[in-house]
Protein backbone atom coordinates (compact mmCIF):
# COMPACT_ATOMS: atom_id res chain seq x y z
CA UNK A 786 0.00 0.00 0.00
CA UNK A 787 1.30 3.47 -0.88
CA UNK A 788 1.88 5.52 2.26
CA UNK A 789 0.96 9.16 2.63
CA UNK A 790 4.65 9.93 3.04
CA UNK A 791 5.67 8.36 -0.23
CA UNK A 792 2.77 10.03 -2.05
CA UNK A 793 3.85 13.41 -0.69
CA UNK A 794 7.45 12.69 -1.64
CA UNK A 795 6.32 11.69 -5.13
CA UNK A 796 4.41 14.98 -5.40
CA UNK A 797 7.52 16.90 -4.37
CA UNK A 798 9.64 15.05 -6.85
CA UNK A 799 7.04 15.59 -9.59
CA UNK A 800 7.08 19.30 -8.84
CA UNK A 801 10.86 19.32 -8.86
CA UNK A 802 11.17 17.50 -12.16
CA UNK A 803 8.62 19.68 -13.94
CA UNK A 804 9.60 23.08 -12.53
CA UNK A 805 13.15 22.46 -11.35
CA UNK A 806 12.09 23.90 -7.99
CA UNK A 807 10.99 22.49 -4.66
CA UNK A 808 7.93 24.33 -3.40
CA UNK A 809 8.45 25.27 0.24
CA UNK A 810 5.86 24.15 2.75
CA UNK A 811 4.66 21.05 0.89
CA UNK A 812 6.06 18.85 3.64
CA UNK A 813 3.21 16.97 5.27
CA UNK A 814 4.96 15.07 8.04
CA UNK A 815 8.24 15.20 9.98
CA UNK A 816 9.16 11.82 8.50
CA UNK A 817 9.54 13.47 5.11
CA UNK A 818 12.87 15.05 6.00
CA UNK A 819 14.76 12.09 4.52
CA UNK A 820 12.92 12.58 1.23
CA UNK A 821 13.65 16.26 1.42
CA UNK A 822 17.36 15.63 1.77
CA UNK A 823 17.40 13.29 -1.18
CA UNK A 824 15.52 15.86 -3.24
CA UNK A 825 17.88 18.59 -2.00
CA UNK A 826 20.70 16.32 -3.11
CA UNK A 827 19.11 16.13 -6.58
CA UNK A 828 18.81 19.92 -6.61
CA UNK A 829 22.46 20.30 -5.62
CA UNK A 830 23.48 17.87 -8.37
CA UNK A 831 21.45 19.78 -10.91
CA UNK A 832 23.02 23.06 -9.80
CA UNK A 833 26.47 21.50 -10.15
CA UNK A 834 25.61 20.37 -13.68
CA UNK A 835 24.49 23.91 -14.56
CA UNK A 836 27.71 25.34 -13.12
CA UNK A 837 29.71 22.76 -15.09
CA UNK A 838 27.91 23.66 -18.29
CA UNK A 839 28.35 27.37 -17.61
CA UNK A 840 32.06 26.90 -17.04
CA UNK A 841 32.42 24.76 -20.20
CA UNK A 842 30.71 27.55 -22.16
CA UNK A 843 33.01 30.08 -20.54
CA UNK A 844 36.09 28.00 -21.48
CA UNK A 845 34.82 27.66 -25.03
CA UNK A 846 34.32 31.41 -25.33
CA UNK A 847 37.76 32.14 -23.85
CA UNK A 848 39.40 29.63 -26.23
CA UNK A 849 37.54 31.15 -29.17
CA UNK A 850 38.71 34.65 -28.23
CA UNK A 851 42.30 33.40 -27.89
CA UNK A 852 42.13 31.61 -31.27
CA UNK A 853 40.85 34.76 -32.98
CA UNK A 854 43.96 36.71 -32.00
CA UNK A 855 46.13 34.67 -34.39
CA UNK A 856 43.42 34.08 -36.97
CA UNK A 857 45.10 35.84 -39.85
CA UNK A 858 48.80 35.40 -39.16
CA UNK A 859 49.02 32.74 -41.87
CA UNK A 860 50.31 30.09 -39.48
CA UNK A 861 49.20 26.52 -40.21
CA UNK A 862 46.31 25.22 -38.16
CA UNK A 863 45.57 21.75 -36.87
CA UNK A 864 43.58 21.19 -40.07
CA UNK A 865 46.72 21.64 -42.19
CA UNK A 866 48.23 18.73 -40.30
CA UNK A 867 45.10 16.71 -40.95
CA UNK A 868 45.25 17.55 -44.68
CA UNK A 869 48.91 16.51 -44.86
CA UNK A 870 48.03 13.34 -42.85
CA UNK A 871 50.64 14.36 -40.31
CA UNK A 872 47.98 13.73 -37.71
CA UNK A 873 45.35 11.06 -38.23
CA UNK A 874 41.67 11.65 -38.81
CA UNK A 875 38.67 9.53 -39.72
CA UNK A 876 38.16 10.59 -43.33
CA UNK A 877 34.61 10.37 -44.64
CA UNK A 878 35.12 11.94 -48.06
CA UNK A 879 38.02 13.38 -50.02
CA UNK A 880 38.63 14.80 -53.48
CA UNK A 881 41.31 17.09 -54.85
CA UNK A 882 39.72 20.25 -53.36
CA UNK A 883 37.86 19.11 -50.25
CA UNK A 884 38.45 16.93 -47.21
CA UNK A 885 35.74 15.70 -44.82
CA UNK A 886 36.60 13.98 -41.55
CA UNK A 887 34.91 13.16 -38.28
CA UNK A 888 35.02 15.80 -35.58
CA UNK A 889 37.16 14.69 -32.66
CA UNK A 890 34.64 16.09 -30.21
CA UNK A 891 31.25 15.22 -31.72
CA UNK A 892 28.12 17.01 -30.58
CA UNK A 893 25.79 14.70 -32.50
CA UNK A 894 25.87 11.02 -33.56
CA UNK A 895 27.08 12.27 -36.96
CA UNK A 896 29.49 15.20 -36.79
CA UNK A 897 31.75 15.66 -39.77
CA UNK A 898 33.91 18.66 -40.71
CA UNK A 899 34.22 19.66 -44.35
CA UNK A 900 37.22 21.82 -45.21
CA UNK A 901 38.93 23.22 -48.30
CA UNK A 902 42.34 21.60 -48.79
CA UNK A 903 43.75 24.95 -49.89
CA UNK A 904 42.82 27.63 -47.38
CA UNK A 905 43.48 30.53 -49.78
CA UNK A 906 42.66 33.23 -47.21
CA UNK A 907 39.48 31.49 -46.07
CA UNK A 908 40.27 31.52 -42.40
CA UNK A 909 36.56 32.11 -41.86
CA UNK A 910 33.46 32.65 -43.97
CA UNK A 911 33.62 36.38 -43.23
CA UNK A 912 36.80 36.55 -45.32
CA UNK A 913 35.17 35.13 -48.42
CA UNK A 914 35.55 37.03 -51.66
CA UNK A 915 33.87 36.57 -55.00
CA UNK A 916 36.77 34.43 -56.23
CA UNK A 917 35.92 31.88 -53.51
CA UNK A 918 32.49 31.20 -54.99
CA UNK A 919 33.54 27.93 -56.62
CA UNK A 920 35.15 26.38 -53.55
CA UNK A 921 32.24 27.52 -51.34
CA UNK A 922 29.86 25.67 -53.66
CA UNK A 923 32.11 22.60 -53.62
CA UNK A 924 32.14 22.60 -49.83
CA UNK A 925 28.36 22.72 -49.67
CA UNK A 926 28.05 19.97 -52.23
CA UNK A 927 30.58 17.89 -50.27
CA UNK A 928 28.38 18.39 -47.19
CA UNK A 929 25.56 16.76 -49.13
CA UNK A 930 27.80 13.86 -50.13
CA UNK A 931 28.83 13.42 -46.49
CA UNK A 932 25.18 13.44 -45.38
CA UNK A 933 24.38 10.71 -47.90
CA UNK A 934 27.41 8.62 -46.93
CA UNK A 935 26.51 8.93 -43.25
CA UNK A 936 22.85 8.01 -43.87
CA UNK A 937 21.39 11.33 -42.69
CA UNK A 938 20.31 12.81 -46.03
CA UNK A 939 16.72 13.02 -44.84
CA UNK A 940 17.63 15.42 -41.99
CA UNK A 941 20.89 17.15 -41.21
CA UNK A 942 22.28 20.54 -40.27
CA UNK A 943 25.25 22.44 -41.72
CA UNK A 944 26.89 24.98 -39.42
CA UNK A 945 29.69 27.47 -39.97
CA UNK A 946 30.93 29.24 -36.86
CA UNK A 947 32.35 32.60 -37.85
CA UNK A 948 34.50 34.54 -35.40
CA UNK A 949 34.80 34.61 -31.61
CA UNK A 950 31.16 35.45 -30.89
CA UNK A 951 30.18 32.31 -32.78
CA UNK A 952 32.87 30.33 -30.89
CA UNK A 953 35.03 29.59 -33.94
CA UNK A 954 38.13 27.85 -32.62
CA UNK A 955 40.04 26.82 -35.78
CA UNK A 956 40.81 29.49 -38.36
CA UNK A 957 40.58 27.37 -41.48
CA UNK A 958 37.06 27.56 -42.94
CA UNK A 959 35.05 24.47 -42.08
CA UNK A 960 31.47 23.30 -42.29
CA UNK A 961 30.07 21.19 -39.48
CA UNK A 962 27.71 18.52 -40.85
CA UNK A 963 25.52 17.37 -37.98
CA UNK A 964 22.82 14.75 -37.76
CA UNK A 965 21.61 11.46 -36.38
CA UNK A 966 19.46 13.08 -33.71
CA UNK A 967 16.60 15.58 -33.50
CA UNK A 968 17.97 19.11 -33.85
CA UNK A 969 16.41 22.02 -32.02
CA UNK A 970 15.88 25.64 -32.90
CA UNK A 971 17.06 28.21 -32.05
CA UNK A 972 20.60 26.88 -31.62
CA UNK A 973 22.59 28.00 -28.56
Ligand code: AMP
Pocket residue numbers: 863872874887888889890891898945946952953954955956
Ligand atom coordinates in the same frame (compact mmCIF):
# COMPACT_ATOMS: atom_id res chain seq x y z
P1 AMP B 1 34.89 25.55 -34.59
O1 AMP B 1 34.74 25.65 -33.11
O2 AMP B 1 33.65 25.87 -35.36
O3 AMP B 1 36.10 26.34 -35.06
O4 AMP B 1 35.16 24.03 -34.89
C1 AMP B 1 36.42 23.42 -34.78
C2 AMP B 1 36.15 21.96 -34.63
O5 AMP B 1 37.35 21.27 -34.88
C3 AMP B 1 35.66 21.56 -33.24
O6 AMP B 1 34.37 20.98 -33.32
C4 AMP B 1 36.72 20.55 -32.79
O7 AMP B 1 36.17 19.49 -32.05
C5 AMP B 1 37.31 20.09 -34.10
N1 AMP B 1 38.66 19.56 -34.02
C6 AMP B 1 39.73 20.15 -33.44
N2 AMP B 1 40.82 19.35 -33.59
C7 AMP B 1 40.42 18.26 -34.29
C8 AMP B 1 41.07 17.09 -34.75
N3 AMP B 1 42.36 16.86 -34.52
N4 AMP B 1 40.34 16.16 -35.43
C9 AMP B 1 39.03 16.36 -35.65
N5 AMP B 1 38.36 17.46 -35.24
C10 AMP B 1 39.04 18.40 -34.56
